[in-house]
Amino acid sequence: MSGKNQTIISEFILLGLSIDPEQQNLFYALLLAMYVTTLLGNLTIIILIQLDSHLHTPMYLFLSNLSFSDLCFSSVTIPKFLQNMQSHVPSIPYAGCLAQMYFFLFFGDLESFLLVAMAYDRYVAICFPLHYTTIMNSQLCVILVAISCVLTTFHGMLHTLLMARLHFCADNVIPHFFCDMSALLKLACSDTRVNELVIFITGGLILIIPFLLIIMSYVRIVASILKVPSARGIRKAFSTCGSHLSVVSLLYGTVIGLYLCPSTNNSTVKETAMAMMYTVVTPMLNPFIYSLRNRDMKAALRRVFFKRKVLSFL
Template sequence: MSGKNQTIISEFILLGLPIDPEQQNLFYALFLAMYLTTDLGNLIIIILICFDSHLHTPMYLFLSNLSFSDLCFSSVTMPKLLQNMQSQVPSIPYAGCLTQMYFFQFFGGLESFLLVVMAYDRYVAICFPLHYTAIMSPQCCLSLVALSWVLSTFQAVLQTLLAARLSFCTDNVIPHFFCDLSALLKLACSDTQVNELVIFIMVGFILIFPFLFIIISYVRIVSSILKVPSSRGICKAFSTCGSHLSVVSLFYGTIIVLYLFPSADNSPIKETVMAVMYTMVTPMLNPFIYSLRNRDMKGALGRVFCKRQTLSFL
């Protein structure tokens, strides 16, 4: 497209969520409460795991990284959404849009890889309990976490650099509450074939293969559980894996439906509402799923709280 038909875009307008003006304050309070709950819950999990030696195990190492990812993942979109809900002009600078997109891609990818690592940890713990300590050594655990961070960085940098080379026309309105990559591609004037090809590859790399690996892991886990003669052992194993499966279902379910099986009648409103599920709801539920029904986390909370109380009396 010729240069005269293009203009330099300095900012984008985020349409935000489809909320009636008279309900704006109600939803603002709701989203603020969700954001504070997400940050506080995940921060408590991170603090407990750091300060309680009983939780210095592979499973809780991965959980602390997942909580950090959830905390940051929600912070990428929620503060800007809350700010724009109180603004007359809900805009975001061009550089800020690319920055938001980078961290959204990074922490979204990191969460996906960490869920795979946690599935592998449960698979080894249940299917090979006698070899668990040898297989999930500290070196192996740190390597898995480091690999998750490196792969997430690679795909986020690649997606952001490809988006930065795009040219945009006069239309700078994004029908979303954050700088979603697919929404940006729809506004681009330049050729987006390379971007779409990379997105297709990355979807398989970040979503399809991790999701299939998790499913295969839990098929093997269920198969091993059913071989346990004790009903108590079966209940305990299912309880241990239940929290992880809940997070996997919430995280992958909405993303797969939204990005892998888009219907022709998908409206921007429907896509925006579905995006709320994996950007706001899932990070908020993570602390409840992993802590409220977890004896180790409850015990750690009691020990840390009692220790602080004891120190305050000294």
């Protein structure tokens, strides 16, 4: 606004979480352990898919990209959060804040699009099993991943450029552990109506449309199973779709709880807790869901370890 004194903001202060000083070291160790578990779990899935030729299929191509997205998604926020917990001044540079916001949007959106691609893959595998290899060829898989990357790049860049044009006043304290877009808009002292309109429009496209596409895929899958009901068909559907449905429930359950079920009391605390769920807990649990609930992954793990043992014995 022209009537107010404007200060050039060079950095923001991230308040993080309200933790008692005597519990801070314990929470730091817990958060660090969860982040390391996320890294190791997702790296294990990526390496396992690369090493085992039985997993060189469209479903596991999407899964390896999802694991990479989860790994990067956590790395966007958690290392800086851990650093700030050990710092007397938990700050982040202005440019670093915008970069963090961009990559947070990019990898968060990429996970949503990859889950849609995986749902389509399961739909083709169950509804059109005889034509699966023809439909889900390598060219289509690469195109789906490429389109996902292009759309997420455009979405993240759009919001970052719109945020960069705003002016920020003297208040530079963000009541969050990362540069959340809504928290940044509250600090702006210039007109944010364009930003809010774009958030409303693109938010519906990025969140609602992928969710509806996943629901449509599973409606068709259930309808296909009910046409020829058999215990074998039901077991096959659950074995191939159970892991994917669990991941979808974790991600969209958290997002729906945060954005579609707002609370008036302790909204900041709720937003922070929900953000912890989808930035820390969900990426950490995804590898366990796919390794413990997926027979192919467990079989590949046994084959790779057995092969390593045989080679070391020889």
